[in-house]
Amino acid sequence: MPQPLFYLFVAVMLGFGAAVVLLRNPVSSALSLVVSFAGLAALYVSLNAYFAGVLQVLVYAGAVMVLFLFIIMLMDIREEQRRKINKVAVVGGAALVVGFVVQLGGVLAGYEAGRKPLDRVPLQLAEAAEARRAVGNVSPGITADLERGTLPDTKLVGEALFTRYHLQLQMVGVLLLVATVGVIVISRREDRVVSGSGE
Amino acid sequence: MVTLNDYLIASGLLFGTGLAGVVLRRNIIVIFMCLEMMLSAANLSLVAFSRFRPTGGLPDYDGQMLVFFIITVAAAEVAVGLAIIVALFRTKRTVHVEDITSLSG
Incomplete structure:
Protein backbone atom coordinates (compact mmCIF):
# COMPACT_ATOMS: atom_id res chain seq x y z
CA MET A 1 0.00 0.00 0.00
CA PRO A 2 1.37 3.45 -0.86
CA GLN A 3 2.33 5.48 2.18
CA PRO A 4 -0.13 8.39 1.60
CA LEU A 5 -3.07 5.95 1.62
CA PHE A 6 -1.82 4.39 4.87
CA TYR A 7 -1.70 7.80 6.54
CA LEU A 8 -5.11 8.75 5.10
CA PHE A 9 -6.78 5.64 6.57
CA VAL A 10 -4.95 5.98 9.90
CA ALA A 11 -6.11 9.62 10.05
CA VAL A 12 -9.72 8.57 9.30
CA MET A 13 -9.57 5.83 11.92
CA LEU A 14 -8.01 7.97 14.68
CA GLY A 15 -9.88 11.19 13.81
CA PHE A 16 -13.32 9.60 13.93
CA GLY A 17 -12.19 7.54 16.94
CA ALA A 18 -11.44 10.80 18.77
CA ALA A 19 -14.85 12.10 17.64
CA VAL A 20 -16.50 9.12 19.39
CA VAL A 21 -14.94 10.29 22.67
CA LEU A 22 -15.41 14.03 22.17
CA LEU A 23 -18.94 14.36 20.71
CA ARG A 24 -21.67 14.68 23.34
CA ASN A 25 -24.54 13.15 21.38
CA PRO A 26 -24.46 9.31 21.53
CA VAL A 27 -25.88 9.06 17.98
CA SER A 28 -22.96 11.14 16.62
CA SER A 29 -20.56 8.92 18.57
CA ALA A 30 -22.08 5.76 17.08
CA LEU A 31 -21.94 7.09 13.51
CA SER A 32 -18.33 8.26 14.01
CA LEU A 33 -17.44 4.77 15.21
CA VAL A 34 -18.86 3.32 11.96
CA VAL A 35 -16.52 5.54 9.89
CA SER A 36 -13.60 4.73 12.22
CA PHE A 37 -14.21 1.01 11.68
CA ALA A 38 -14.35 1.53 7.92
CA GLY A 39 -10.85 3.07 8.08
CA LEU A 40 -9.72 0.12 10.19
CA ALA A 41 -11.13 -2.31 7.60
CA ALA A 42 -9.09 -0.50 4.91
CA LEU A 43 -5.95 -1.06 7.00
CA TYR A 44 -6.81 -4.80 7.22
CA VAL A 45 -7.08 -4.89 3.41
CA SER A 46 -3.69 -3.15 3.13
CA LEU A 47 -2.27 -6.06 5.18
CA ASN A 48 -3.71 -8.65 2.71
CA ALA A 49 -6.29 -9.71 5.32
CA TYR A 50 -9.24 -9.31 2.94
CA PHE A 51 -11.54 -11.62 4.87
CA ALA A 52 -10.87 -9.86 8.19
CA GLY A 53 -11.57 -6.52 6.49
CA VAL A 54 -14.92 -7.70 5.10
CA LEU A 55 -15.77 -9.20 8.50
CA GLN A 56 -14.96 -5.89 10.20
CA VAL A 57 -17.35 -4.02 7.89
CA LEU A 58 -20.15 -6.61 8.02
CA VAL A 59 -20.05 -7.49 11.73
CA TYR A 60 -18.85 -4.27 13.36
CA ALA A 61 -19.84 -1.41 11.06
CA GLY A 62 -22.97 -3.32 10.04
CA ALA A 63 -24.51 -5.50 12.72
CA VAL A 64 -22.99 -4.26 15.98
CA MET A 65 -23.34 -0.54 15.28
CA VAL A 66 -26.92 -0.95 14.03
CA LEU A 67 -27.64 -2.69 17.34
CA PHE A 68 -26.11 0.27 19.19
CA LEU A 69 -28.17 2.80 17.21
CA PHE A 70 -31.29 0.70 17.75
CA ILE A 71 -30.77 0.71 21.53
CA ILE A 72 -30.05 4.47 21.54
CA MET A 73 -33.27 5.03 19.58
CA LEU A 74 -35.21 2.70 21.90
CA MET A 75 -34.07 4.54 25.03
CA ASP A 76 -34.63 7.97 23.46
CA ILE A 77 -31.42 9.37 24.93
CA ARG A 78 -30.97 13.12 24.65
CA GLU A 79 -27.69 14.91 24.42
CA GLU A 80 -25.72 14.58 27.64
CA GLN A 81 -26.24 17.63 29.81
CA ARG A 82 -23.10 19.26 31.12
CA ARG A 83 -22.38 18.26 34.69
CA LYS A 84 -19.76 19.22 37.19
CA ILE A 85 -16.62 17.49 35.93
CA ASN A 86 -14.62 15.47 38.43
CA LYS A 87 -11.17 17.03 37.88
CA VAL A 88 -9.26 14.21 39.59
CA ALA A 89 -10.86 11.62 37.29
CA VAL A 90 -10.14 13.65 34.14
CA VAL A 91 -6.51 14.33 35.04
CA GLY A 92 -5.97 10.74 36.19
CA GLY A 93 -7.56 9.32 33.05
CA ALA A 94 -5.54 11.58 30.74
CA ALA A 95 -2.33 10.70 32.61
CA LEU A 96 -3.13 6.97 32.24
CA VAL A 97 -3.59 7.31 28.47
CA VAL A 98 -0.51 9.50 27.95
CA GLY A 99 1.55 7.11 30.10
CA PHE A 100 0.37 4.15 28.00
CA VAL A 101 1.20 5.84 24.68
CA VAL A 102 4.64 7.03 25.91
CA GLN A 103 5.47 3.54 27.18
CA LEU A 104 4.37 2.00 23.86
CA GLY A 105 6.56 4.50 21.99
CA GLY A 106 9.50 3.59 24.22
CA VAL A 107 9.03 -0.13 23.61
CA LEU A 108 8.63 0.25 19.84
CA ALA A 109 11.67 2.55 19.61
CA GLY A 110 13.82 -0.40 20.69
CA TYR A 111 11.98 -3.00 18.57
CA GLU A 112 14.38 -3.70 15.68
CA ALA A 113 12.21 -6.35 13.97
CA GLY A 114 9.45 -3.77 13.56
CA ARG A 115 11.56 -1.54 11.30
CA LYS A 116 11.13 -3.91 8.34
CA PRO A 117 9.00 -2.27 5.61
CA LEU A 118 6.13 -4.25 4.11
CA ASP A 119 7.86 -4.87 0.75
CA ARG A 120 10.78 -6.55 2.54
CA VAL A 121 8.47 -9.36 3.72
CA PRO A 122 6.79 -10.30 0.40
CA LEU A 123 4.33 -13.17 0.12
CA GLN A 124 5.89 -16.05 -1.84
CA LEU A 125 2.81 -17.56 -3.47
CA ALA A 126 4.66 -19.84 -5.93
CA GLU A 127 6.77 -21.36 -3.13
CA ALA A 128 3.63 -21.84 -1.01
CA ALA A 129 1.94 -23.64 -3.93
CA GLU A 130 4.99 -25.91 -4.38
CA ALA A 131 5.00 -26.73 -0.66
CA ARG A 132 1.29 -27.63 -0.85
CA ARG A 133 1.91 -29.94 -3.83
CA ALA A 134 4.76 -31.61 -1.92
CA VAL A 135 2.46 -32.60 0.97
CA GLY A 136 -0.29 -34.12 -1.17
CA ASN A 137 -2.18 -31.07 -2.54
CA VAL A 138 -5.21 -31.46 -0.23
CA SER A 139 -7.14 -28.45 -1.58
CA PRO A 140 -6.41 -28.15 -5.31
CA GLY A 141 -8.46 -24.93 -5.56
CA ILE A 142 -6.14 -23.10 -3.19
CA THR A 143 -3.04 -24.40 -4.96
CA ALA A 144 -4.42 -23.34 -8.35
CA ASP A 145 -5.13 -19.83 -7.02
CA LEU A 146 -1.62 -19.57 -5.57
CA GLU A 147 -0.07 -20.68 -8.88
CA ARG A 148 -2.14 -18.04 -10.67
CA GLY A 149 -0.46 -15.47 -8.41
CA THR A 150 -3.46 -14.43 -6.30
CA LEU A 151 -3.80 -14.83 -2.54
CA PRO A 152 -6.98 -16.88 -1.85
CA ASP A 153 -7.41 -15.28 1.58
CA THR A 154 -10.98 -16.43 2.28
CA LYS A 155 -10.24 -20.00 1.18
CA LEU A 156 -7.14 -20.13 3.42
CA VAL A 157 -9.11 -18.77 6.38
CA GLY A 158 -11.80 -21.36 5.75
CA GLU A 159 -9.24 -24.14 5.48
CA ALA A 160 -7.62 -23.15 8.80
CA LEU A 161 -11.02 -22.70 10.46
CA PHE A 162 -12.44 -26.09 9.44
CA THR A 163 -9.26 -28.15 9.94
CA ARG A 164 -6.98 -26.84 12.68
CA MET B 1 7.32 2.11 2.89
CA VAL B 2 5.01 1.34 5.81
CA THR B 3 6.68 -0.67 8.57
CA LEU B 4 5.34 -2.96 11.28
CA ASN B 5 6.02 -0.26 13.87
CA ASP B 6 3.72 2.15 11.98
CA TYR B 7 0.84 -0.30 12.26
CA LEU B 8 1.61 -0.99 15.94
CA ILE B 9 1.69 2.73 16.74
CA ALA B 10 -1.62 3.27 14.90
CA SER B 11 -3.08 0.34 16.85
CA GLY B 12 -1.71 1.72 20.14
CA LEU B 13 -3.16 5.18 19.47
CA LEU B 14 -6.58 3.68 18.70
CA PHE B 15 -6.35 1.67 21.93
CA GLY B 16 -5.39 4.86 23.81
CA THR B 17 -8.38 6.71 22.32
CA GLY B 18 -10.69 3.91 23.45
CA LEU B 19 -9.12 3.87 26.91
CA ALA B 20 -9.58 7.64 27.21
CA GLY B 21 -13.25 7.22 26.27
CA VAL B 22 -13.80 4.48 28.86
CA VAL B 23 -12.18 6.56 31.60
CA LEU B 24 -13.54 10.00 30.72
CA ARG B 25 -17.05 9.49 29.35
CA ARG B 26 -20.05 9.10 31.67
CA ASN B 27 -22.62 7.68 29.23
CA ILE B 28 -22.60 3.89 29.60
CA ILE B 29 -23.42 3.31 25.91
CA VAL B 30 -20.48 5.45 24.78
CA ILE B 31 -18.23 3.61 27.26
CA PHE B 32 -19.36 0.34 25.67
CA MET B 33 -18.56 1.68 22.16
CA CYS B 34 -15.08 2.66 23.34
CA LEU B 35 -14.57 -0.89 24.65
CA GLU B 36 -15.33 -2.16 21.13
CA MET B 37 -12.76 0.31 19.81
CA MET B 38 -10.10 -1.12 22.15
CA LEU B 39 -10.90 -4.68 21.00
CA SER B 40 -10.53 -3.59 17.37
CA ALA B 41 -7.18 -1.96 18.15
CA ALA B 42 -5.94 -5.32 19.47
CA ASN B 43 -7.24 -6.94 16.26
CA LEU B 44 -5.24 -4.48 14.14
CA SER B 45 -1.96 -5.41 15.83
CA LEU B 46 -2.79 -9.13 15.47
CA VAL B 47 -3.42 -8.73 11.72
CA ALA B 48 -0.21 -6.68 11.37
CA PHE B 49 1.87 -9.34 13.16
CA SER B 50 0.24 -12.05 11.03
CA ARG B 51 1.22 -10.26 7.79
CA PHE B 52 4.75 -9.30 8.85
CA ARG B 53 5.66 -12.85 9.89
CA PRO B 54 4.95 -14.97 6.80
CA THR B 55 5.12 -18.74 7.28
CA GLY B 56 5.85 -20.72 4.14
CA GLY B 57 5.31 -17.66 1.92
CA LEU B 58 1.78 -16.97 3.25
CA PRO B 59 0.59 -14.73 6.12
CA ASP B 60 0.50 -16.50 9.49
CA TYR B 61 -3.17 -17.49 9.54
CA ASP B 62 -3.11 -18.41 13.25
CA GLY B 63 -3.14 -14.67 14.02
CA GLN B 64 -6.14 -14.09 11.76
CA MET B 65 -7.97 -17.00 13.40
CA LEU B 66 -7.62 -15.16 16.73
CA VAL B 67 -9.04 -12.04 15.05
CA PHE B 68 -12.01 -14.09 13.79
CA PHE B 69 -12.74 -15.44 17.26
CA ILE B 70 -12.30 -12.02 18.91
CA ILE B 71 -14.83 -10.50 16.49
CA THR B 72 -17.29 -13.34 17.18
CA VAL B 73 -16.95 -13.11 20.96
CA ALA B 74 -17.18 -9.29 20.79
CA ALA B 75 -20.46 -9.58 18.84
CA ALA B 76 -21.88 -11.91 21.53
CA GLU B 77 -20.60 -9.54 24.22
CA VAL B 78 -22.31 -6.55 22.59
CA ALA B 79 -25.63 -8.40 22.47
CA VAL B 80 -25.49 -9.41 26.16
CA GLY B 81 -24.07 -6.05 27.28
CA LEU B 82 -26.75 -4.04 25.50
CA ALA B 83 -29.44 -6.31 26.96
CA ILE B 84 -28.04 -5.60 30.43
CA ILE B 85 -27.98 -1.85 29.68
CA VAL B 86 -31.63 -1.99 28.55
CA ALA B 87 -32.59 -3.85 31.74
CA LEU B 88 -30.65 -1.29 33.78
CA PHE B 89 -32.36 1.60 31.98
CA ARG B 90 -35.75 0.01 32.64
CA THR B 91 -35.20 -0.06 36.42
CA LYS B 92 -33.09 3.10 36.95
CA ARG B 93 -34.24 5.33 34.02
CA THR B 94 -30.64 6.50 33.47
CA VAL B 95 -27.55 5.63 31.41
CA HIS B 96 -25.29 7.94 33.41
CA VAL B 97 -22.72 5.89 35.32
CA GLU B 98 -22.58 8.32 38.24
CA ASP B 99 -26.28 7.74 38.93
CA ILE B 100 -25.73 3.99 39.29
CA THR B 101 -24.47 3.75 42.88
CA SER B 102 -26.15 0.62 44.25
CA LEU B 103 -22.79 -1.05 44.91
CA SER B 104 -21.05 1.93 46.52
CA GLY B 105 -21.04 1.46 50.26
Whole structure:
Protein backbone atom coordinates (compact mmCIF):
# COMPACT_ATOMS: atom_id res chain seq x y z
CA MET A 1 0.00 0.00 0.00
CA PRO A 2 1.37 3.45 -0.86
CA GLN A 3 2.33 5.48 2.18
CA PRO A 4 -0.13 8.39 1.60
CA LEU A 5 -3.07 5.95 1.62
CA PHE A 6 -1.82 4.39 4.87
CA TYR A 7 -1.70 7.80 6.54
CA LEU A 8 -5.11 8.75 5.10
CA PHE A 9 -6.78 5.64 6.57
CA VAL A 10 -4.95 5.98 9.90
CA ALA A 11 -6.11 9.62 10.05
CA VAL A 12 -9.72 8.57 9.30
CA MET A 13 -9.57 5.83 11.92
CA LEU A 14 -8.01 7.97 14.68
CA GLY A 15 -9.88 11.19 13.81
CA PHE A 16 -13.32 9.60 13.93
CA GLY A 17 -12.19 7.54 16.94
CA ALA A 18 -11.44 10.80 18.77
CA ALA A 19 -14.85 12.10 17.64
CA VAL A 20 -16.50 9.12 19.39
CA VAL A 21 -14.94 10.29 22.67
CA LEU A 22 -15.41 14.03 22.17
CA LEU A 23 -18.94 14.36 20.71
CA ARG A 24 -21.67 14.68 23.34
CA ASN A 25 -24.54 13.15 21.38
CA PRO A 26 -24.46 9.31 21.53
CA VAL A 27 -25.88 9.06 17.98
CA SER A 28 -22.96 11.14 16.62
CA SER A 29 -20.56 8.92 18.57
CA ALA A 30 -22.08 5.76 17.08
CA LEU A 31 -21.94 7.09 13.51
CA SER A 32 -18.33 8.26 14.01
CA LEU A 33 -17.44 4.77 15.21
CA VAL A 34 -18.86 3.32 11.96
CA VAL A 35 -16.52 5.54 9.89
CA SER A 36 -13.60 4.73 12.22
CA PHE A 37 -14.21 1.01 11.68
CA ALA A 38 -14.35 1.53 7.92
CA GLY A 39 -10.85 3.07 8.08
CA LEU A 40 -9.72 0.12 10.19
CA ALA A 41 -11.13 -2.31 7.60
CA ALA A 42 -9.09 -0.50 4.91
CA LEU A 43 -5.95 -1.06 7.00
CA TYR A 44 -6.81 -4.80 7.22
CA VAL A 45 -7.08 -4.89 3.41
CA SER A 46 -3.69 -3.15 3.13
CA LEU A 47 -2.27 -6.06 5.18
CA ASN A 48 -3.71 -8.65 2.71
CA ALA A 49 -6.29 -9.71 5.32
CA TYR A 50 -9.24 -9.31 2.94
CA PHE A 51 -11.54 -11.62 4.87
CA ALA A 52 -10.87 -9.86 8.19
CA GLY A 53 -11.57 -6.52 6.49
CA VAL A 54 -14.92 -7.70 5.10
CA LEU A 55 -15.77 -9.20 8.50
CA GLN A 56 -14.96 -5.89 10.20
CA VAL A 57 -17.35 -4.02 7.89
CA LEU A 58 -20.15 -6.61 8.02
CA VAL A 59 -20.05 -7.49 11.73
CA TYR A 60 -18.85 -4.27 13.36
CA ALA A 61 -19.84 -1.41 11.06
CA GLY A 62 -22.97 -3.32 10.04
CA ALA A 63 -24.51 -5.50 12.72
CA VAL A 64 -22.99 -4.26 15.98
CA MET A 65 -23.34 -0.54 15.28
CA VAL A 66 -26.92 -0.95 14.03
CA LEU A 67 -27.64 -2.69 17.34
CA PHE A 68 -26.11 0.27 19.19
CA LEU A 69 -28.17 2.80 17.21
CA PHE A 70 -31.29 0.70 17.75
CA ILE A 71 -30.77 0.71 21.53
CA ILE A 72 -30.05 4.47 21.54
CA MET A 73 -33.27 5.03 19.58
CA LEU A 74 -35.21 2.70 21.90
CA MET A 75 -34.07 4.54 25.03
CA ASP A 76 -34.63 7.97 23.46
CA ILE A 77 -31.42 9.37 24.93
CA ARG A 78 -30.97 13.12 24.65
CA GLU A 79 -27.69 14.91 24.42
CA GLU A 80 -25.72 14.58 27.64
CA GLN A 81 -26.24 17.63 29.81
CA ARG A 82 -23.10 19.26 31.12
CA ARG A 83 -22.38 18.26 34.69
CA LYS A 84 -19.76 19.22 37.19
CA ILE A 85 -16.62 17.49 35.93
CA ASN A 86 -14.62 15.47 38.43
CA LYS A 87 -11.17 17.03 37.88
CA VAL A 88 -9.26 14.21 39.59
CA ALA A 89 -10.86 11.62 37.29
CA VAL A 90 -10.14 13.65 34.14
CA VAL A 91 -6.51 14.33 35.04
CA GLY A 92 -5.97 10.74 36.19
CA GLY A 93 -7.56 9.32 33.05
CA ALA A 94 -5.54 11.58 30.74
CA ALA A 95 -2.33 10.70 32.61
CA LEU A 96 -3.13 6.97 32.24
CA VAL A 97 -3.59 7.31 28.47
CA VAL A 98 -0.51 9.50 27.95
CA GLY A 99 1.55 7.11 30.10
CA PHE A 100 0.37 4.15 28.00
CA VAL A 101 1.20 5.84 24.68
CA VAL A 102 4.64 7.03 25.91
CA GLN A 103 5.47 3.54 27.18
CA LEU A 104 4.37 2.00 23.86
CA GLY A 105 6.56 4.50 21.99
CA GLY A 106 9.50 3.59 24.22
CA VAL A 107 9.03 -0.13 23.61
CA LEU A 108 8.63 0.25 19.84
CA ALA A 109 11.67 2.55 19.61
CA GLY A 110 13.82 -0.40 20.69
CA TYR A 111 11.98 -3.00 18.57
CA GLU A 112 14.38 -3.70 15.68
CA ALA A 113 12.21 -6.35 13.97
CA GLY A 114 9.45 -3.77 13.56
CA ARG A 115 11.56 -1.54 11.30
CA LYS A 116 11.13 -3.91 8.34
CA PRO A 117 9.00 -2.27 5.61
CA LEU A 118 6.13 -4.25 4.11
CA ASP A 119 7.86 -4.87 0.75
CA ARG A 120 10.78 -6.55 2.54
CA VAL A 121 8.47 -9.36 3.72
CA PRO A 122 6.79 -10.30 0.40
CA LEU A 123 4.33 -13.17 0.12
CA GLN A 124 5.89 -16.05 -1.84
CA LEU A 125 2.81 -17.56 -3.47
CA ALA A 126 4.66 -19.84 -5.93
CA GLU A 127 6.77 -21.36 -3.13
CA ALA A 128 3.63 -21.84 -1.01
CA ALA A 129 1.94 -23.64 -3.93
CA GLU A 130 4.99 -25.91 -4.38
CA ALA A 131 5.00 -26.73 -0.66
CA ARG A 132 1.29 -27.63 -0.85
CA ARG A 133 1.91 -29.94 -3.83
CA ALA A 134 4.76 -31.61 -1.92
CA VAL A 135 2.46 -32.60 0.97
CA GLY A 136 -0.29 -34.12 -1.17
CA ASN A 137 -2.18 -31.07 -2.54
CA VAL A 138 -5.21 -31.46 -0.23
CA SER A 139 -7.14 -28.45 -1.58
CA PRO A 140 -6.41 -28.15 -5.31
CA GLY A 141 -8.46 -24.93 -5.56
CA ILE A 142 -6.14 -23.10 -3.19
CA THR A 143 -3.04 -24.40 -4.96
CA ALA A 144 -4.42 -23.34 -8.35
CA ASP A 145 -5.13 -19.83 -7.02
CA LEU A 146 -1.62 -19.57 -5.57
CA GLU A 147 -0.07 -20.68 -8.88
CA ARG A 148 -2.14 -18.04 -10.67
CA GLY A 149 -0.46 -15.47 -8.41
CA THR A 150 -3.46 -14.43 -6.30
CA LEU A 151 -3.80 -14.83 -2.54
CA PRO A 152 -6.98 -16.88 -1.85
CA ASP A 153 -7.41 -15.28 1.58
CA THR A 154 -10.98 -16.43 2.28
CA LYS A 155 -10.24 -20.00 1.18
CA LEU A 156 -7.14 -20.13 3.42
CA VAL A 157 -9.11 -18.77 6.38
CA GLY A 158 -11.80 -21.36 5.75
CA GLU A 159 -9.24 -24.14 5.48
CA ALA A 160 -7.62 -23.15 8.80
CA LEU A 161 -11.02 -22.70 10.46
CA PHE A 162 -12.44 -26.09 9.44
CA THR A 163 -9.26 -28.15 9.94
CA ARG A 164 -6.98 -26.84 12.68
CA TYR A 165 -9.60 -24.78 14.52
CA HIS A 166 -12.80 -26.82 14.11
CA LEU A 167 -13.13 -27.49 17.87
CA GLN A 168 -12.81 -23.78 18.69
CA LEU A 169 -15.34 -22.98 15.95
CA GLN A 170 -17.89 -25.31 17.58
CA MET A 171 -17.17 -23.77 20.99
CA VAL A 172 -17.84 -20.29 19.57
CA GLY A 173 -21.08 -21.61 18.07
CA VAL A 174 -22.20 -22.80 21.53
CA LEU A 175 -21.13 -19.44 22.99
CA LEU A 176 -23.30 -17.56 20.48
CA LEU A 177 -26.26 -19.85 21.27
CA VAL A 178 -25.84 -19.27 25.02
CA ALA A 179 -25.53 -15.50 24.42
CA THR A 180 -28.75 -15.51 22.36
CA VAL A 181 -30.65 -17.38 25.11
CA GLY A 182 -29.11 -15.09 27.76
CA VAL A 183 -30.20 -11.95 25.91
CA ILE A 184 -33.78 -13.22 25.70
CA VAL A 185 -33.81 -14.10 29.42
CA ILE A 186 -32.33 -10.72 30.44
CA SER A 187 -34.59 -8.59 28.26
CA ARG A 188 -37.83 -10.36 29.24
CA ARG A 189 -40.08 -8.07 31.27
CA GLU A 190 -40.04 -8.77 35.01
CA ASP A 191 -43.78 -8.24 35.61
CA ARG A 192 -44.73 -10.97 33.11
CA VAL A 193 -42.46 -13.41 34.94
CA VAL A 194 -44.17 -12.54 38.24
CA SER A 195 -47.69 -12.94 36.87
CA GLY A 196 -46.69 -16.23 35.21
CA SER A 197 -45.36 -17.73 38.47
CA GLY A 198 -48.42 -16.53 40.38
CA GLU A 199 -50.81 -18.83 38.51
CA MET B 1 7.32 2.11 2.89
CA VAL B 2 5.01 1.34 5.81
CA THR B 3 6.68 -0.67 8.57
CA LEU B 4 5.34 -2.96 11.28
CA ASN B 5 6.02 -0.26 13.87
CA ASP B 6 3.72 2.15 11.98
CA TYR B 7 0.84 -0.30 12.26
CA LEU B 8 1.61 -0.99 15.94
CA ILE B 9 1.69 2.73 16.74
CA ALA B 10 -1.62 3.27 14.90
CA SER B 11 -3.08 0.34 16.85
CA GLY B 12 -1.71 1.72 20.14
CA LEU B 13 -3.16 5.18 19.47
CA LEU B 14 -6.58 3.68 18.70
CA PHE B 15 -6.35 1.67 21.93
CA GLY B 16 -5.39 4.86 23.81
CA THR B 17 -8.38 6.71 22.32
CA GLY B 18 -10.69 3.91 23.45
CA LEU B 19 -9.12 3.87 26.91
CA ALA B 20 -9.58 7.64 27.21
CA GLY B 21 -13.25 7.22 26.27
CA VAL B 22 -13.80 4.48 28.86
CA VAL B 23 -12.18 6.56 31.60
CA LEU B 24 -13.54 10.00 30.72
CA ARG B 25 -17.05 9.49 29.35
CA ARG B 26 -20.05 9.10 31.67
CA ASN B 27 -22.62 7.68 29.23
CA ILE B 28 -22.60 3.89 29.60
CA ILE B 29 -23.42 3.31 25.91
CA VAL B 30 -20.48 5.45 24.78
CA ILE B 31 -18.23 3.61 27.26
CA PHE B 32 -19.36 0.34 25.67
CA MET B 33 -18.56 1.68 22.16
CA CYS B 34 -15.08 2.66 23.34
CA LEU B 35 -14.57 -0.89 24.65
CA GLU B 36 -15.33 -2.16 21.13
CA MET B 37 -12.76 0.31 19.81
CA MET B 38 -10.10 -1.12 22.15
CA LEU B 39 -10.90 -4.68 21.00
CA SER B 40 -10.53 -3.59 17.37
CA ALA B 41 -7.18 -1.96 18.15
CA ALA B 42 -5.94 -5.32 19.47
CA ASN B 43 -7.24 -6.94 16.26
CA LEU B 44 -5.24 -4.48 14.14
CA SER B 45 -1.96 -5.41 15.83
CA LEU B 46 -2.79 -9.13 15.47
CA VAL B 47 -3.42 -8.73 11.72
CA ALA B 48 -0.21 -6.68 11.37
CA PHE B 49 1.87 -9.34 13.16
CA SER B 50 0.24 -12.05 11.03
CA ARG B 51 1.22 -10.26 7.79
CA PHE B 52 4.75 -9.30 8.85
CA ARG B 53 5.66 -12.85 9.89
CA PRO B 54 4.95 -14.97 6.80
CA THR B 55 5.12 -18.74 7.28
CA GLY B 56 5.85 -20.72 4.14
CA GLY B 57 5.31 -17.66 1.92
CA LEU B 58 1.78 -16.97 3.25
CA PRO B 59 0.59 -14.73 6.12
CA ASP B 60 0.50 -16.50 9.49
CA TYR B 61 -3.17 -17.49 9.54
CA ASP B 62 -3.11 -18.41 13.25
CA GLY B 63 -3.14 -14.67 14.02
CA GLN B 64 -6.14 -14.09 11.76
CA MET B 65 -7.97 -17.00 13.40
CA LEU B 66 -7.62 -15.16 16.73
CA VAL B 67 -9.04 -12.04 15.05
CA PHE B 68 -12.01 -14.09 13.79
CA PHE B 69 -12.74 -15.44 17.26
CA ILE B 70 -12.30 -12.02 18.91
CA ILE B 71 -14.83 -10.50 16.49
CA THR B 72 -17.29 -13.34 17.18
CA VAL B 73 -16.95 -13.11 20.96
CA ALA B 74 -17.18 -9.29 20.79
CA ALA B 75 -20.46 -9.58 18.84
CA ALA B 76 -21.88 -11.91 21.53
CA GLU B 77 -20.60 -9.54 24.22
CA VAL B 78 -22.31 -6.55 22.59
CA ALA B 79 -25.63 -8.40 22.47
CA VAL B 80 -25.49 -9.41 26.16
CA GLY B 81 -24.07 -6.05 27.28
CA LEU B 82 -26.75 -4.04 25.50
CA ALA B 83 -29.44 -6.31 26.96
CA ILE B 84 -28.04 -5.60 30.43
CA ILE B 85 -27.98 -1.85 29.68
CA VAL B 86 -31.63 -1.99 28.55
CA ALA B 87 -32.59 -3.85 31.74
CA LEU B 88 -30.65 -1.29 33.78
CA PHE B 89 -32.36 1.60 31.98
CA ARG B 90 -35.75 0.01 32.64
CA THR B 91 -35.20 -0.06 36.42
CA LYS B 92 -33.09 3.10 36.95
CA ARG B 93 -34.24 5.33 34.02
CA THR B 94 -30.64 6.50 33.47
CA VAL B 95 -27.55 5.63 31.41
CA HIS B 96 -25.29 7.94 33.41
CA VAL B 97 -22.72 5.89 35.32
CA GLU B 98 -22.58 8.32 38.24
CA ASP B 99 -26.28 7.74 38.93
CA ILE B 100 -25.73 3.99 39.29
CA THR B 101 -24.47 3.75 42.88
CA SER B 102 -26.15 0.62 44.25
CA LEU B 103 -22.79 -1.05 44.91
CA SER B 104 -21.05 1.93 46.52
CA GLY B 105 -21.04 1.46 50.26
